[in-house]
Amino acid sequence: MATDKTNLQLVVNGILNENPIFRLVLSMCPAVGISTTVMNGFMLGIAVLFVQVCSSCTIALFKNVIHPRIRIPTYTLTIATWVTVIDMVLAAYLPEAYAKMGIFIKLIVAFAIITMRLEMFASKESVNASFWDGIGMGLGFMFGMMALGFVRELLGMGTLLGYDVLGFKPLLFFVLPLAGFFCVGLMMAFFNYIEIVYKRAKRA
Amino acid sequence: MNTNHTLRRILLSLVLLLGLPVLAQGQELIADQDFGKGPNEIVVTFAGTVDRAMVEDPANYRVYEEQDPDILLALESVVLAADQKTATLTFKEPLNARLSHVVTISHLSEGGGTAAFTVMKPYLGYLFSILIGALLINNFVFTKYLGLCVFFGTSKRKDTAKGMGLTFTMVIVVSAIMSWFFYQFILKPYGLNFLQIVVFIGLVSLTVQAVDTVLRKVNPALFNAFGVYLVLVIANCVIIAVPLILADNEYKFWESFMLALGAGGGFLLALYLMSSVRERMELANIPRTFKGVPIAFIVAGQFALAFLGFSGLVIF
Incomplete structure (x- = not known):
C-alpha cells in the first residue's frame, strides 16, 4: 500500500501536521533537556535527521525479509548502528558541540519518534517515500528544537546564536534546565490558542 | 641482563620479607x-x-x-x-x-x-548513597529530563503508572546487570567500546522479548496486566542511559545494581506522583488552551522545581 502523497507533501507533513515535538508529543527528553540555545537545537536536529533518514531507508529496503515477530529488535539495532556512526563522527569532527550535548546523542537510540516512524511508515512504504518522510520528520524535529531554543535563548539570555540582540536579560529563569518543562507547556498552549482562534475566524 | 633481573627479584623479595613484619x-x-x-x-x-x-x-x-x-x-x-x-x-x-x-x-x-x-568509607553506606542518589537527588525524570515520552504517556491514571513503573524497574535491573557483565568481561577486555550503544540496546530488546515470551506462557494473568507496558520500555531513554552511566563511571557489580534499582524506583516514584496530580486535575476547571498535555508539562516543571531542593544533599 503505497502512499498517495507527493514528496513535498511528505516533507511538509513532518514539519507541520505531524510535527514530532508539538503535535505527536514524542522525543520530549531533548526538547526539555538541552533546548537552551538555538545552536544546540540545530546540532541535535542534524543528528536526528541523519539517523531518521538512514534508518528509514534501511528498513524500507529490507522490509520484506524482516520477520514480523522480531521487527522491534531489528528496528532498534538498525537505529543503534546509525547512532553509533553519527556519535563517532560528531566526537571526531565537532568535539565542542559534542561535549555540550553530552549523553543525548547516544540517547537518540531510544527516541520514540524514530522507532514510531519505522513502524508506522518505513515498514510499509517504498524507499523513496520513506526517504522523504524521514527528511520531513527530521526537519520537523529540528524546527521544533530550534523554536524552543529561540524562545529560551531570547528570553533567558537576550541573545540569538550567541549574538546580543536585546541588550538585557528579560527572564533569566528560562536558561535553567528545568524551565524546559514550562517553556514546552506554554508554547503548546500558545499553538493551541492559535488553532482555536484560527478555527473561530474560519467559521465566522 | 638475565642475572641482573634475577638479582633484582631476589632483592625485592628480601625487602618485602623484611618489610612485612614492620607493616x-x-x-x-x-x-x-x-x-x-x-x-x-x-x-x-x-x-x-x-x-x-x-x-x-x-x-x-x-x-x-x-x-x-x-x-x-x-x-x-x-x-x-x-x-x-x-x-x-x-x-x-x-x-x-x-x-x-x-x-x-x-x-x-x-x-x-x-x-x-x-x-575508606563503609561500603554499604556508599551503596545506599548511590540508591538514594538515583532515586531522589538525581531523579532521572525530574533532574535529568530523561524518559519523558513514556512519563507523559503513562501518567494519566494511577493503575497505569504503577504497572508501568513496576515493569520498568524489573526490566531495567535485569538489563543493567547483563550490560554490566557484557561491558566488564567482553567489551572492555577486547577493546570494543565503540559497540556500547548497539550491545546495550540489543540487550534491552532481548530482555524485553524474553520477559514477554516467558510471561505469556508462565503467567497469562500477569501478562495481561503488564504486557502492554513492555513495548514502551524500549522507548524510554533511561533504560539506555543507565548502562552508559555505569560504563562511564566503571561501577562495580553492586553499585550497578543499586543504580539500576534507584533509576527504576525513581521512575516509579515520579510516575506515581504525577498520576496522583493528573487524576485530580481532570476535575479541575482548566483553560481550554492548557487542557491535556500543556498543563501536564507545567505540573512536571513544578515537580522539577521541588526536586531541585534535593540537590547538594550528601548522605555519608
Missing part, C-alpha cells in the same frame, strides 16, 4: 582512621601518644588512591591535637571520598617505626 607492627600503632569533616582531610587516631615533631612533618607521609599508586597526593599540613593522639592530615586538593586511600607513615618514632593503613 604488621604498624597496624597496631593506629587505633582509628577516617575521612575528616572537610573535603580534604583525613583524621588518624594513634594507639598511644606519639612524638609531635615526627608526626607533624609532612615529609614522613605517602598518600595515594588505591587504584593509582603512582600518583602521590600533595599534603598541605599535619596537625596533632592536644591529646597527642589525634592527627589531622590536610591535603592541598579535595579528596575523592568514594575511593579508598592508602596512607603510609614512616619515622613514626625514634626507632623508625612505619605504619600503613587504608582509609
